[in-house]
Amino acid sequence: MGREIARVVFDEHTIARRVAELGSEIAGHYDGEDLLVIGVLKGSFIFVADLVRTISMPHKVDFLVAASYGTAKVSSGTVRLLYDPETQLGGKHILLVEDIVDSGNTLNHVFGLMRRRHPKSLEACTLLHKRKAPDLEVEPRFIGFDAPHAFLVGYGLDHAEDFRHLPYIATIEE
Ligand code: IMP
Ligand code: MG
DSSP states (O other): OOOSEEEEEEOHHHHHHHHHHHHHHHHHHHTTSOEEEEEEETTTHHHHHHHHTTOOSOOEEEEEEEEOOSSSSSOOSOOEEEEOOOSOOTTSEEEEEEEEESSSHHHHHHHHHHHTTOOSEEEEEEEEEOSOOTTOSSOOSEEEEEOOSSOEEBTTBOBTTBSTTOSSEEEEOO
């Protein structure tokens, strides 16, 4: 069972630089509009915290909890909503924030749920994109990095709830 860090893929400074660029892009895109950022927990918690501080316009922040992985390193294909945002979504521009798009299953599912609440617009921002999701219904409009097809941990990403606290993104030993 792999529990050791194998290789750092994105270091702290590389992440911070890219997150700031995404924040500027997002502020430019939504300038003057009513924006609600919704982080998809738990994996996005560090990314959201860093990202919203680089979006230099007033906006609101909420979270939802979607669970699709157990302790396995492959997608289980099922997505459960364990916490639903309490904020009113109708008429607002919604930006879903994900840590990583792998199979695209989570994003597809959450997009479907959010669309039913009639937001003014619905887009996604993901820090990492493995670009191997043929059935992705909507491409994230804001993407941090293309990710290698390896299991990644750190900066919010976990393996069996470990490694989330690491300030960098890394692979683990198989
Ligand atoms: P998807 O539904 O297969 O696109 O996977 C989405 C969720 O699975 C992400 O939000 C992560 O929580 C988790 N996930 C996917 N790939 C990885 C990985 O490489 N490391 C850690 N978690 C991952
Ligand atoms: Mg996870």
